Amino acid sequence: MSLHIKNGLLIETAGSTQRQADLYLQDGKIVGIDKAPDDFQAAQTIDAAGRWVMPGLVDCQARLRDPGQPEKANIESETLAAIKNGITSLCLPPDTQPAIDNSATVELIHHRNEMFGHRAHVYPIGALTRGLGGEQLSNMASLRDNGCIAFSNAKIPLANNLVQRRAMDYAAGQQSMVIIQPLDHELLGNGCAHEGAISTRLGLPAIPEAAETAALAKDIELVAQTGARTHFGQLSCARSVDMIRRAKAKGLPISADCAIHQLFLTDHDIGYFDSNMFTIPPLRSESDRDALREGVADGTIDCLCSDHQPHEVDAKLKPYPSAEPGISGLDTLLPLALRLVEEEVLPLADLITRLTLNPATIMGLPGGKIEVGEIADLIIVDPETHWICQAANFVSKGKNTAFEGWDFRGSVTHTIIAAEIVYQL
Amino acid sequence: MPANGNIQLDENGRLRHFLSIEGLDQAILTEILDTAQSFTSVADRTIKKVPILRGITVANLFFEASTRTRSTFELAEQRLSADILSLNVDTSATVKGESLLDTLQNLEAMQIDMFVIRHQDSGSAYFFAQHVRPGVSVLNAGDGQHEHPTQAMLDMYTIRHYKKDFSGLRVAIVGDILHSRVARSQIHALNLLNTAEIRVIAPRTLLPVATESLGVSVYEDLERGLKDVDVVIMLRLQKERMRGALLPSEKEYFRKYGLSQERLQRAKPDAIVMHPGPANRGVEIESSVMDGSQSVILQQVSFGISVRMAVMSMIVRQSGLQSGSET
Numbered sequence: 003m004s005l006h007i008k009n010g011l012l013i014e015t016a017g018s019t020q021r022q023a024d025l026y027l028q029d030g031k032i033v034g035i036d037k038a039p040d041d042f043q044a045a046q047t048i049d050a051a052g053r054w055v056m057p058g059l060v061d062c063q064a065r066l067r068d069p070g071q072p073e074k075a076n077i078e079s080e081t082l083a084a085i086k087n088g089i090t091s092l093c094l095p096p097d098t099q100p101a102i103d104n105s106a107t108v109e110l111i112h113h114r115n116e117m118f119g120h121r122a123h124v125y126p127i128g129a130l131t132r133g134l135g136g137e138q139l140s141n142m143a144s145l146r147d148n149g150c151i152a153f154s155n156a157k158i159p160l161a162n163n164l165v166q167r168r169a170m171d172y173a174a175g176q177q178s179m180v181i182i183q184p185l186d187h188e189l190l191g192n193g194c195a196h197e198g199a200i201s202t203r204l205g206l207p208a209i210p211e212a213a214e215t216a217a218l219a220k221d222i223e224l225v226a227q228t229g230a231r232t233h234f235g236q237l238s239c240a241r242s243v244d245m246i247r248r249a250k251a252k253g254l255p256i257s258a259d260c261a262i263h264q265l266f267l268t269d270h271d272i273g274y275f276d277s278n279m280f281t282i283p284p285l286r287s288e289s290d291r292d293a294l295r296e297g298v299a300d301g302t303i304d305c306l307c308s309d310h311q312p313h314e315v316d317a318k319l320k321p322y323p324s325a326e327p328g329i330s331g332l333d334t335l336l337p338l339a340l341r342l343v344e345e346e347v348l349p350l351a352d353l354i355t356r357l358t359l360n361p362a363t364i365m366g367l368p369g370g371k372i373e374v375g376e377i378a379d380l381i382i383v384d385p386e387t388h389w390i391c392q393a394a395n396f397v398s399k400g401k402n403t404a405f406e407g408w409d410f411r412g413s414v415t416h417t418i419i420a421a422e423i424v425y426q427l
Numbered sequence: 428m429p430a431n432g433n434i435q436l437d438e439n440g441r442l443r444h445f446l447s448i449e450g451l452d453q454a455i456l457t458e459i460l461d462t463a464q465s466f467t468s469v470a471d472r473t474i475k476k477v478p479i480l481r482g483i484t485v486a487n488l489f490f491e492a493s494t495r496t497r498s499t500f501e502l503a504e505q506r507l508s509a510d511i512l513s514l515n516v517d518t519s520a521t522v523k524g525e526s527l528l529d530t531l532q533n534l535e536a537m538q539i540d541m542f543v544i545r546h547q548d549s550g551s552a553y554f555f556a557q558h559v560r561p562g563v564s565v566l567n568a569g570d571g572q573h574e575h576p577t578q579a580m581l582d583m584y585t586i587r588h589y590k591k592d593f594s595g596l597r598v599a600i601v602g603d604i605l606h607s608r609v610a611r612s613q614i615h616a617l618n619l620l621n622t623a624e625i626r627v628i629a630p631r632t633l634l635p636v637a638t639e640s641l642g643v644s645v646y647e648d649l650e651r652g653l654k655d656v657d658v659v660i661m662l663r664l665q666k667e668r669m670r671g672a673l674l675p676s677e678k679e680y681f682r683k684y685g686l687s688q689e690r691l692q693r694a695k696p697d698a699i700v701m702h703p704g705p706a707n708r709g710v711e712i713e714s715s716v717m718d719g720s721q722s723v724i725l726q727q728v729s730f731g732i733s734v735r736m737a738v739m740s741m742i743v744r745q746s747g748l749q750s751g752s753e754t
Binding site for chain 1: 433434449526527528546548549550551553554558570571572573574608611635636637638640641
């Protein structure tokens with residue numbers, strides 16, 4: 003397969019300028035920019051005039067619920083949602099059922115993706131402990147050899163600091179990265195909303211910032227102790243951004259992401275108990291949201307992810323505190339991200355870096371840049387299309403959006419994975 | 428769409444559900460109190476009944492234990508001539524795995540017109556109201572730590588009965604504000620009725636963050652907080668809701684926050700003492716105060732019936748379900 007994309011505006015990652023250029027793709031790779039290789043014969047040509055050509059998005063945190071929760075979603079449904087929304091790589095947290103703590107599950111995921119998937123790359127993150135039980139280390143070396151890109155205990159607590167220290171040491175010794183969602187489970191308790199005036203008014207059990215920041219402080223100390231390469235996922239607090247900024251300044255080997263919805267929603271959006279607004283970590287205050295935006299803009303927060311958590315209708319059709327947390331995010335990752343440019347939070351090239359090059363580099367994955375010799379995972383975006391977000395039109399099986407009725411601009415017209423068009427509007 | 432975006436009001440601003448004091452206005456609260464007053468005489472009749480809810484079926488759905496709220500609701504329903512179905516859902520369908528919504532819809536299929544619901548989740552009353560069929564009403568008999576609006580209205584009734592006007596009053600609410608749905612409803616109601624000053628008095632561990640944002644002043648010292656108040660509302664120390672380390676001991680709580688005769692002296696001489704019940708004698712309130720001349724705790728209970736009659740009759744008037752009889 004060979005593909006010629008002509009007249010598109012290349013949106014490259016930070017540091018380079020946007021310019022109109024032709025791209026030549028062959029044998030899975032980008033083989034020419036501006037100029038075709040000598041013997042290039044285009045089997046197909048896309049005229050991308052007036053549209054953007056950019057690397058496919060690398061989503062560093064998306065739950066496909068496969069294996070184990072077919073009522074919520076599966077690899078087939080969610081990889082389709084991914085490619086239709088410009089996401090070409092997905093990193094899967096280990097809290098599947100069974101957990102990604104053994105090679106058979108890793109193989110099962112890859113097998114299902116080959117059989118039923120829609121060509122998006124899926125990258126399992128291995129369990130840090132057996133069965134995510136928090137006590138015994140998982141077989142990290144074998145899991146890494148089988149394709150786990152990093153190790154995490156998802157949102158499940160470790161038994162104690164000693165287990166965490168040893169897990170980080172062991173992972174570091176295996177040249178593997180640890181991914182941590184900082185969360186102190188005692189301070190979390192049965193909380194379901196940010197501790198503030200809203201939780202007070204609604205009588206919702208509250209989650210203080212310290213549920214995240216106290217854990218993060220300890221986690222950062224353990225990074226300093228062990229030197230383990232660590233990525234912090236789905237931060238929600240202003241104070242966390244500050245702590246990451248300071249830890250990075252000290253030269254610790256850390257990186258961080260935040261879920262895209264945290265940049266747009268606050269606890270005010272809970273309204274009269276809208277269970278679609280229930281997330282862990284919770285939607286926080288406006289000042290937290292603004293600090294997260296600042297962190298994204300100045301690079302303290304390296305990546306933006308969907309934190310995709312698709313649910314069946316019944317999971318949310320409950321009173322707020324009894325509903326299951328999480329937002330179905332694949333369908334809204336790119337349009338929300340583009341809004342950040344519109345709202346002048348950061349320039350387009352920087353935004354694309356947070357969505358492509360940074361997550362790819364941090365997770366050690368191919369993709370994320372437009373260079374000769376790179377894998378040809380590309381998307382073409384029409385920046386002008388206006389559309390209204392409607393859960394009913396979601397490709398994801400999870401219709402649990404927090405953005406119903408939002409006005410979005412920009413839509414994916416083509417998704418190209420390894421030089422093949424896997425989706426076309 | 429409801430007048431102010433709150434689903435408990437219809438497009439004309441009339442009461443369709445009764446879910447929270449928040450979202451209502453002073454006119455509705457006053458109407459409830461006036462209507463309740465007109466019902467107090469019903470209790471003095473030989474036949475304590477009026478036909479306002481004749482032909483209407485009310486289901487009392489209690490997912491959490493309750494004695495006085497449930498029995499005063501039932502009495503109110505009986506005095507309004509409703510047909511009544513009372514369910515302790517705790518012990519029935521939901522333990523068999525039936526979803527909340529299924530339970531609700533099965534009952535709807537029995538042509539229930541009005542649900543009185545108590546549930547342990549904050550926001551559950553709104554959840555039910557959002558999912559009942561048009562024309563079916565929901566009354567909140569307590570949802571988690573959110574609101575308990577009929578309790579607050581009977582408290583307002585009690586205050587108005589003894590003090591006439593709210594605008595010159597200092598009211599103190601003492602105790603476990605953090606876990607109290609009663610306190611939240613009372614605070615909203617007192618604010619809507621233009622109470623001069625609302626104080627909440629509690630140790631910091633029993634105060635939610637940003638308590639001041641509810642429109643109250645916060646005291647951590649009981650004796651200072653009680654100074655010159657007209658009304659003292661004591662809250663139950665909800666022991667079952669305590670999750671570790673909120674308080675050192677009941678003894679210390681009583682020492683610092685228990686209402687004794689001596690401390691009550693700091694309030695105005697004609698101050699009234701209230702408690703939504705059930706009270707823990709010797710924990711938040713001394714027996715002699717509870718049984719003393721300033722206590723109106725038992726009157727609260729009897730006012731509870733007319734207040735609940737008032738709310739149900741206003742809802743039925745709004746819905747047009749009324750059985751065509753004289754009121």
